[in-house]
Amino acid sequence: MKKQLSILAIAAAGLFSSCEKFMDRQPQSQIAPDQYFNNDNELRFYLNSFYSAFPSAEGVYNEDIDNVVKQSLGDNITGRRTVPLTGGNWTWTELRKINFFLDNYNRVMPESQAGRYAGVAKFFRAYFYFDKVQRFGDVPWYSSAILQTDKAMLTKARDPRNLVVDSIVKDLEYAIEKIDDLTYPGISGPTTELVTKYTAMALLSRVCLFEGTWRKYRGETGWEALLTKGAAAAEQLMSSGKYKIYTSTPEKAYLELFASIAPIKDEIILAKNFSNELSVWHNVNYYTITSSYGKPGLDKQLVNSYLMADGSRFTDIPRYDTITFYAETQNRDPRLSQTIRTPGYARIGTTNPLVPDFGASVTGYQLIKFVTDMSFDSYNRSINSMPIFRYAEVLLNFAEAKAELGTLTQADIDKSIKLLRDRVGMPNLDLAAANASADPYMAAQYPGVTGANRGVILEIRRERRIELVMESYRWNDLMRWKSGQSLVRQFKGMYFPGVGQYDLDRNGKTDVYIYEGTKPTPVAGVQYFKLGSEIDLENGAAGGNVIINRSTTKTFNEDRDYLQPVPIQERQLNTNLSQNPNWVDGL
Numbered sequence: 001m002k003k004q005l006s007i008l009a010i011a012a013a014g015l016f017s018s019c020e021k022f023m024d025r026q027p028q029s030q031i032a033p034d035q036y037f038n039n040d041n042e043l044r045f046y047l048n049s050f051y052s053a054f055p056s057a058e059g060v061y062n063e064d065i066d067n068v069v070k071q072s073l074g075d076n077i078t079g080r081r082t083v084p085l086t087g088g089n090w091t092w093t094e095l096r097k098i099n100f101f102l103d104n105y106n107r108v109m110p111e112s113q114a115g116r117y118a119g120v121a122k123f124f125r126a127y128f129y130f131d132k133v134q135r136f137g138d139v140p141w142y143s144s145a146i147l148q149t150d151k152a153m154l155t156k157a158r159d160p161r162n163l164v165v166d167s168i169v170k171d172l173e174y175a176i177e178k179i180d181d182l183t184y185p186g187i188s189g190p191t192t193e194l195v196t197k198y199t200a201m202a203l204l205s206r207v208c209l210f211e212g213t214w215r216k217y218r219g220e221t222g223w224e225a226l227l228t229k230g231a232a233a234a235e236q237l238m239s240s241g242k243y244k245i246y247t248s249t250p251e252k253a254y255l256e257l258f259a260s261i262a263p264i265k266d267e268i269i270l271a272k273n274f275s276n277e278l279s280v281w282h283n284v285n286y287y288t289i290t291s292s293y294g295k296p297g298l299d300k301q302l303v304n305s306y307l308m309a310d311g312s313r314f315t316d317i318p319r320y321d322t323i324t325f326y327a328e329t330q331n332r333d334p335r336l337s338q339t340i341r342t343p344g345y346a347r348i349g350t351t352n353p354l355v356p357d358f359g360a361s362v363t364g365y366q367l368i369k370f371v372t373d374m375s376f377d378s379y380n381r382s383i384n385s386m387p388i389f390r391y392a393e394v395l396l397n398f399a400e401a402k403a404e405l406g407t408l409t410q411a412d413i414d415k416s417i418k419l420l421r422d423r424v425g426m427p428n429l430d431l432a433a434a435n436a437s438a439d440p441y442m443a444a445q446y447p448g449v450t451g452a453n454r455g456v457i458l459e460i461r462r463e464r465r466i467e468l469v470m471e472s473y474r475w476n477d478l479m480r481w482k483s484g485q486s487l488v489r490q491f492k493g494m495y496f497p498g499v500g501q502y503d504l505d506r507n508g509k510t511d512v513y514i515y516e517g518t519k520p521t522p523v524a525g526v527q528y529f530k531l532g533s534e535i536d537l538e539n540g541a542a543g544g545n546v547i548i549n550r551s552t553t554k555t556f557n558e559d560r561d562y563l564q565p566v567p568i569q570e571r572q573l574n575t576n577l578s579q580n581p582n583w584v585d586g587l
Helices: 007-012 019-023 040-053 057-061 093-104 111-136 161-178 197-216 223-240 253-259 284-289 300-305 391-405 410-414 417-423 431-436 440-445 454-468 474-480 484-488 568-573
Strands: 268-272 386-390 492-496 500-502 512-515 527-530 544-547
Touching: 040 093, 040 111, 057 284, 057 386, 093 111, 111 161, 111 197, 161 197, 161 223, 197 223, 197 268, 197 386, 197 391, 197 474, 223 391, 268 391, 300 440, 300 454, 300 492, 386 391, 391 410, 391 417, 391 454, 410 417, 410 431, 417 454, 431 454, 440 454, 454 474, 474 484
Parallel strands: 512 527
Antiparallel strands: 268 386, 492 544, 500 512
16 A cells, blocks of 8 residues: 555656556655645645646747747647657646545545645646646546556546536635635735635636637537636636736836736736746747747737727728738737837837847747846746736636626626726727627637627637737637637738838838848848748738748648547557547557
């Protein structure tokens, strides 16, 4: 028994592909339950190991679906994904650690005292399983740690996703009920470093929105109950008064939120922190200013989606698709100029204006979200915090769930979407006006949206995409909306009328020179690009948008690609595991 319960085994053993190897391994150290979980400190110490489940900084900012475009495209965009032999995110070690804790946490301490720690563990179990459901759909649900010799459980079939989602919801409801401030002595109320009941509310709103819309857009049952529960979880957090949208000035607040070294506790519910003192860094500055990471840039479709500063639609302007960079960036939603370099941009701590650098951004729409001052520009030296949960997402979850249910009111918008727009001085979203005149540009992106609330659902999707860009929500949003075909369109960048010299910020100096034939005599500060080799325009010398990956075929199989495949070796080890639809693995 002690061998099965060893801490080393918990850390090292997976439930499926590793089970045979684990059964042959002798532990180097052993701690049985009767030697541990005896007091608050031991329970807290064990819970600390669960935090590695959260994404790295790169897992937050390194988005590359259709919001952010790079030189090369991932296999999930090109349709070249295949069934992996091993790996493929079908890993279960973390679940074993969590379930081991839940099997033993109240062995000595009474439930009234230990239950709050179980709440944190159940949050992490819900977080673990939500990731698995998003990736694979049906997965085996395990509520207890499994004995190494329990072949029946190790070779269990996949449980229906409905059962798994119901179990996730129950875990989060337990977490919301049980976690209290006593879990973290000396900390009163919210903390951005540790899971709290408010983190559980935020995750419950996320889970229910995902699964509710997944079911709705596939004609499945049960979506109304999930969306209702998700909206209620969001509203519970909103009513707590613990969080608010960070504001300073409309021209800076959004940028400041993501450039802050320490997480801004007004809005950030939970963050991953970094530190020079602890030698824990990430790479976001270097990622955005060099050519080493695919030269990321916003896609033209997203840039077009930002509203004008007066709330009108940019895409309603005649010939909006032939407006050049300077003109297209004027009088827009201020979040645009706080997400990419626009005319007048200067690095934090400087006054020197900088134009977009095509050497670091393949579309020309160069990212500045998360970018801090120049002292952090070296490789892997950034230390600004990365949000894992923030209040803005909760407000968006609330509004979208209510809109999809058909119960959204103007009062609901006023306490959710309006707060995001107030931050940057944008007019509020008008429910009646949005539904009376759905935006055709948005409707073309999401043809699956229908019904009386079509217009406001499209506006909330616009708001979500703009507010959460570069925070890695986009893939799961497209998957739950059944909008995979959004990925197969041609990705584009800035518009140029043809070859010639361009002053991007209209300061009287050439910034970009697109030429044919022999390269002109270089002038300092000018970016030179040979048409057809160094830059590709939609219509060649006749001009057009910068085209990215023109020769790369993008496909999305509607009957297959919304779920990931189960790795081959896992199905060989456990013949009861079924494969996801239309993934061919030869078994």
